[in-house]
Amino acid sequence: MPAEATPYLLNIDHLLTEDERLTWEAAHDFGQRRIAPSIEQHYEHGTFPKELIPEFGEMGFLGSTLEGYGCAGMNPVAYGLTMIELERQDSGIRSFCSVQSALVMWPIHTYGTDAQKERFLPGMAKGELVGCFGLTEPNAGSDPASMRTHAKQDGPGGDFVLNGQKFWITNSPIADLGVVWAKTLEHGSDAPVIRGFIVERGMKGLSTPETKGKLSMRASVTGEIVLDEVRVPKENLLPGVHGLKGPLSCLTQARYGIGWGALGAAMDVYERARRYTMDRVQFDRPLASFQLTQQKLVELHNEIGKGLLLALHFGRLKQEGKLTPVQVSMLKRDNVRMALEAARTARSMLGGNGIMGEFHIMRHLCNLETVFTYEGTHEVHTLAIGRALTGLSAFS
Template identity: 50%
Template sequence: MTTAPRIDQVFDFDELLSEEERGWQQRARAFAQDRILPIIEDDFEQKHFRTELIPELGAAGFLGMHLSGYGCAGAGAVSYGLVCLELEAADSGWRTFVSVQGSLAMSAIHKYGSEEQKQQWLPGMAKGELIGCFALTEPQGGSDPAAMTTVARRDGDGWVLDGAKRWIGLASLADVAVVWARVEDPAYGEGGKAVRGFLVPTTTPGFTATPIDGKLSMRASVQCDIELDGVRLPADAILPGAEGLSGPFGCLNEARYGIVWGAMGAARSCLEVALDRSITREVFGKPIGANQLTQAKLADMLLEVEKGMLLALHLGRRKEAGRLTPAQISVGKLNSVREALAIAHEARTILGGDGITNAFPVMRHAANLESVRTYEGTDEIHQLILGRALTGLNAF
């Protein structure tokens, strides 16, 4: 029986990577294949998140790997993207974990924290001994953070936080939450309502995180509602370097960059199983891959995977050069997730009825990608970001 070649053998993408970058990718691929793939279908079915894998991710250097110092690997942007690619090829939930831990929570502390805050949290987070979450989105919606209702008010020498957050990854498992709130204090600008970030140990009285149930997507991952009811913090809980919405947006762009790569991992996985099935499944006396319509589907899927990979690589090189713009990240996030979903749907048609079962990862990837499409900016938000870049007019 003929065996399908690897997708990357068709395009020789590896030739565009350095030896170090290929090393990171190979380690992430081995981790995904050895530690995630054997258990992910059952975990998805059982709504189970394997916390025991977190220290292993830390030992591999994947947590906060794009950051420098404090036990972080200091890897390049392309290396980080390749790790996201390989983890999401296994399951979006595990790339999401690495993004929440590294690109959101750790990046917020690394970018905006005091030296004391960095020393307190980052080394343990890099090892996977401590878990962080990033609490920005609120129950009424995530696309308009300027309208957040969570507030922080001064009380003596400290702060008191009240409010609610929703769809916060890892919150019920986290040791520390990066909580964004409006500061009701005239000393903080913006009419006394400036957005600031706070580090909230999750054992603080008044902090409650409740996992969201009933999910049909990201079932092997954890997302939560958070209630903040009179959460009392010391004065030094505030992130000193984050002022206004540029603070959380700086972290969101880090996570969006990882999605550019990660979604292409899910797309590649779907294409690989469809390609293999097209060669091994015979109908009307021959493999279905010998039919022109099937080959056209495979060719179109390959085209979008390789275009997405080249776009991700281009953005990674720009990021490493310090020239990556938010609009360019929006191009990547919008394209990668949109095309990954289309590829998952097309791959399912090649798999036939079997494609809706967990014998293949395609329906799981498609379900997960619906979440990826929504978080870190919906399609519509990224279209508006690009529309503003094109016209100079703000349609938000």
């Protein structure tokens, strides 16, 4: 664990390889040096630090786990440790790297052609190209099968024409390309099937308006993908996957990173609350000397330790190719819930100062309200786990 003034009684360093420890420390140092000085200003002004994107590439944060094409080839645990440090700074920063890596580069690497990989992945790994992921729609969130975006092929073997609207899309206003999921009627089939398409900036009929008025994830760029008769070459179809398996498998990759990343936000609020209550004096004593304050610190500390062990265990399973989607649901659900409750507790420990930007806790709290909802709501993950336990579906 990177050296901090705040002690952790549960330290996982002895369970990590030397490369994993070095990766964690490098990511921590980068976050403190390059992100921390300006993140509060970006959050306050609703801007994303685009100038850091090439540095994310240099650090290996983009397409971290992929092999070849200029990607770092990290193992799943090393990747998770970088997610901790990015979200320690801000959920929006981790979201940028998660979307680029897990939701855009991963499906191109997994389901794309060699030509698609050669064309897009090296530039994305360097941060020269930015990607987004188009699945959620205004009326299709937790139920992606009800999407209305559709693609019509212009004759057998022809290009595709896409129409529809995607909403709540991280990175879309600054993206050079997007992996967009749409229903299409394939020749010889009576039922539409979901397919993935690489849609590129500059295609006629494509627009990506920015979503304004957010009170959360303000240091992240969010927008729409509007498709109005957008002609996509057949060469931009991802050939390696059909149906909902495509987008859902991408989300499984991203949720795994979220389950690690949320720990970083929890660590930051805990460490800030501990420092504050050690320094803040009331009734001639530090706040940290009061029983109720110590109880809160203990609960925060212990929950972070358990979350780390859960993430590490699932990381090793992923390394062995044994991690299941429902286990990823457990990781995302439990660690995000824990981090959100930690932020709420830490906010209360700072009293009125807890809502001030300079203390950073309220920023994490607001961000985590979004992380609690996106890429599978807390409730949907609960039902996914319940279905695994009982064999009975409560979704409908």
